[in-house]
Amino acid sequence: MNSTDAGADVQPASDANPSAPFLRDFTAFLKHPFLALGPRSRGDDQRGRGTEFEATLGGSCRGVSVEPLKPDRFGVATLADGDVLVYAASVLTQRLNAGQDLHPPITASPNEILRTLGKPTDGRHHTLLAASFERLATTNVRFALLRVRHSAGQHNHSPQNFAYAGPGFSLIEWWERPPRGSRAPWRFRLPTWLVSEIESKQILKIEPSLLQRRGLERRVAGWARAYLGQRSSWEIDIAQVYRLAGALTAPRQFRHELRALVARQPIHSVTLVFDPTQQKLRVTHENALIRASIDGPSLGTEHPAEGEPFDIPEEELRALLAHRT
Helix, strand or coil: CCCHHHHHCHHHHHHHCCCCCCCCCHHHHCCCCCCCCCCCCCCCCCCCCCCCCCECCCCCCEEEEEEECCCCCCCCCCCCHHHHHHHHHHHHHHHHCCCCCCCEEEEEEEEHHHHHCCCCHHHHHHHHHHHHHHHHEEEEEEEEEEEECCCCCCCCCCCCEEEECCEECCCCEEEECCCCCCCCCCEECCCHHHHHHHHEEECCCCCCCHHCCHHHHHHHHHHHHHCCCCCCCEEEEHHHHHHHHHHCCCCHHHHHHHHHHHHHHHCCCCEEEEEEECCCEEEEEEHHHHHHHCCCCCCCCCCCCCCCCCCCCHHHHHHHHHHHC
């Protein structure tokens, strides 16, 4: 396959409009901590040997281990590095919709990738993009074959109780770029398990604004996108928030950041509530709050189909929004 043929497969990425609505992300990455919130701070040994969690992939729940292959050089890939995977998922979704083969490598210039992601195309961002590729290529993912059995009296609630086999898979199977000064495109390929996620349509549309968020704010915004399409509200234990967020900071600092996030309410149409009594974080869609004020104090568990509005007169809707505290 020559680069001309490959370039034709990524035609949508040449659109320089960063608000293009075709962006996609993997459902698994929106829900689970395959990617760390941010880089490790100096002296911070949290997640120094990676992390383990349970994830739903291919319709089944599996144990997942994520660890850096070169921790001294790169560390695990972060949410910001995951923008590369958003680009790849978007391009391969275009191929899927066009009935094309998903397995040939993706070929694109760094400027195409950066423009599609709504980022500057200067030399500094080229360097940051290359570093993202390196971390993605050296972040190793392994899937558990089975859950370890425990004898009577032992607890089996930890996600570490899995048995793994084999070397695992990187988040990017391989990538290559031309020598410095060359204008030839970069080439890379996703691992088979991610291509399979796209083939089974385990991807979601995302707003370009999601890529402008960082750290915990982006993680929670991703949870809202992944979970609030099927329900009006979603809640999670605070202890699980820390584990599923992929945080590299100490638990005390993380809780402080979480409370600050709830106080800011930075996610449009989504309300965050920290329940100190039940020690839970509740993520609620704006429509659910409106519906609750009409039907009564309790929130329903169902959410209308994506794109289908609640049956509320426009005048009443505006009045409710105007009087919300």
